[in-house]
Amino acid sequence: MDRSLELSVPSRTEYIAVVRLVVSSLASARRAIAEERIDDLKLAVSELCTNAIEANLSTGDKHPVVVTCWEAPERFAVCITDSGTGFDPDLLPQHPPVTDPDRLNFERGLGIPLVRSLVDDLRFESTPTGTSVWLILFGGPSSEGEDETSEIIRVVMTEEGPADRQTSA
Amino acid sequence: MELGLEVDDSRPPYTVLSITGEVDVYSAPRLREKLVELVSQGHRQIVADLEKVDFLDSTGLGVLVGGLKRLRSHDGDLTLVCTQARILKVFEITGLTTVFRVSDSVDEATQA
Numbered sequence: 001m002d003r004s005l006e007l008s009v010p011s012r013t014e015y016i017a018v019v020r021l022v023v024s025s026l027a028s029a030r031r032a033i034a035e036e037r038i039d040d041l042k043l044a045v046s047e048l049c050t051n052a053i054e055a056n057l058s059t060g061d062k063h064p065v066v067v068t069c070w071e072a073p074e075r076f077a078v079c080i081t082d083s084g085t086g087f088d089p090d091l092l093p094q095h096p097p098v099t100d101p102d103r104l105n106f107e108r109g110l111g112i113p114l115v116r117s118l119v120d121d122l123r124f125e126s127t128p129t130g131t132s133v134w135l136i137l138f139g140g141p142s143s144e145g146e147d148e149t150s151e152i153i154r155v156v157m158t159e160e161g162p163a164d165r166q167t168s169a
Numbered sequence: 170m171e172l173g174l175e176v177d178d179s180r181p182p183y184t185v186l187s188i189t190g191e192v193d194v195y196s197a198p199r200l201r202e203k204l205v206e207l208v209s210q211g212h213r214q215i216v217a218d219l220e221k222v223d224f225l226d227s228t229g230l231g232v233l234v235g236g237l238k239r240l241r242s243h244d245g246d247l248t249l250v251c252t253q254a255r256i257l258k259v260f261e262i263t264g265l266t267t268v269f270r271v272s273d274s275v276d277e278a279t280q281a
Contacts, residue, residue, distance in 0.1 A: 013195040039255045110227035
């Protein structure tokens with residue numbers, strides 16, 4: 001995959017709107033993914049950028065959040081990197097089911113589960129000095145209507161793994 | 170796009186809060202403040218009109234959940250008006266369509 005855009009974003013929440021506008025516009029212009037998935041990309045990028053900025057702010061860090069886009073035929077990837085203290089995505093608190101009255105006590109922590117359902121692949125590389133989150137969307141319709149081409153690309157990407165994408169940076 | 174909040178209390182007992190623009194971590198605090206203000210003023214049946222919302226993320230979702238919780242603790246309710254697929258999708262993915270009453274129009278939401 002070829003890197004097509006890198007944004008250095010000040011750790012201030014007012015810049016998140018700019019990031020989702022730029023990234024979604026790029027993906028739309030390149031026609032790397034289906035038009036109906038641009039909203040999924042926009043929301044996922046916004047959620048992860050929010051987490052990254054909050055991670056930087058929580059440590060008083062002055063570093064920017066770095067947003068990098070990669071593109072290839074029928075796929076679009078975004079990596080968002082912060083300088084926070086890291087976290088274990090497998091240890092995120094689970095929300096009670098929506099039928100449980102206690103569900104209304106959870107106003108936060110909805111972002112990562114939402115992103116997981118919006119993108120085709122999501123990977124975390126977290127250390128005590130920072131976190132990089134990769135999201136990938138494949139071309140064609142969403143997973144429910146996935147065509148054969150998208151499935152082939154998915155297999156190839158799985159075999160290549162995230163290391164391949166990083167070396168293209 | 171700048172967040173817009175407009176209150177219409179001409180349909181008692183309902184108070185219609187029309188939300189326009191983008192609701193994210195930057196703008197959501199204003200929405201939270203408005204909901205808190207309305208509840209503290211005694212409004213109990215609030216209808217949040219999302220038809221002109223261009224973008225809503227999990228922070229905005231959390232603020233609406235908080236508003237619903239606050240209203241229900243005062244025997245009130247928060248009804249959403251939304252027909253936009255991209256906004257409804259956020260509620261559907263998180264299962265919150267079963268928590269909120271979602272109407273197709275303000276007229277439907279404010280029918281006694």
